[in-house]
Amino acid sequence: MMRPLLAGAAGVGVAVLALALTHWREDTGYVEIKVVPGFVVPPLVLGSARIDTTKSEGTVLRERVGTATLAYERFGERVPFCEFAVRKNRIVTIAVTAFGRDPRCKVQG
Amino acid sequence: MSMRLSVVLSRTRSAIRWPAALVLLLLVAVAPRPAFAEAADKPDAVTPVEEFSRQLDELKKTFKDLNQRIDASAKLIDGETDPAASRQEIAELRELVSSLLGAVADNGAVAQLGAKALDHARAKQKALAADTRYTPEQRAFLLGQWERLARETEAATKELDDARTRFAGVLRLLQTNDDYVGELMEIRQGTEALRVVRDLAKQIHDASDMLNNFINTITPPRPGT
Secondary structure, eight states: OHHHHHHHHHHHHHHHHHHHHHHHHOOEEEEEEEEOTTOOOOOEEETTEEEOTTOTTOEEEEEESEEEEEEEEETTEEEEEEEEEEOTTOEEEEEEEEETTEEEEEEEO | OHHHHHHHHHHHHHHOOOOOOHHHHHHHHHOHHHHHHHHHHOTTSSHHHHHHHHHHHHHHHHHHHHHHHHHHHHHHHHHOOOHHHHHHHHHHHHHHHHHHHHHHSTTSHHHHHHHHHHHHHHHHHHHHHTOOSSOHHHHHHHHHHHHHHHHHHHHHHHHHHHHHHHHHHHHHHHHHHHHHHHHHHHHHHHHHHHHHHHHHHHHHHHHHHHHHHHHHHHSOOOTTO
8 A cells, every 4th residue: 555655756766866866967157247338228138137237247057058148127027138158067158239229249258 | 387377276265164965955955945935834933044053054064075075186187287187176076165155045945045044134123013922022122033044044045145156257267278288289189180281191191102113113114225
């Protein structure tokens, strides 16, 4: 009677462990986002992270390796404007300026 | 290159006495949510602040070992002449600095915990200010304690900002150096390829001479020569 229950619990345990290990081994890199002084840009979003554009030292986010897209928010919608590669154990710097109302980016590194 | 690296690394070491650990990274990878959930379940507990403080202590404790590792690697790179070995050392250092940066990144566990602890402390101050259960003296005491906690937590999160900026700088420097060493390796490989091509050309030239001599030996002499 208890055996299926135990087997089920063990299965869930293994699944959780596997998920944790996947997370642990995930290759990550870093994205540094800096708004060039003097420019005012709309709220920026990278994946699930909102970026504090007012921080003078910029924002550093850990991201999964691969292609990342920086977007800005306008009228509740996300508008992608910058695509770049995130490499393992490396940092890529995104300098954000603006042309008119729309942000522009320059990828360094 | 390596001198500059050493200078930056030593500056980083002297300025930052605390960041990350593998233990912490394990916490980051495996169980950040339960900690947050626990904090959310007990709104009156000091848990977020305590948890943040505990993680910061872990960072400080383990940074000493990592610091020595960085120091040893930097010295190795200084004395190393083999680009491949230098590159390997830089890659290992990059991995190390990357794990440190991961702990203090804006979306890293410690930074998020810091923000949560600060929010909690401010929320407590606000709630206590409006709470009529306590005597004015008691309220003043509690408010003072939370004020102190909020101030100290804020200072600690500023330290995190500083660490983040510095680690990002070191990681950037390491990857620039890595790229430079990579270029050196390509030059060395190019030089090796050039040597092979030269050897080959010489061998072809020698074979051509031999062939020429052979042809001369089998060609019958022309009359009058």
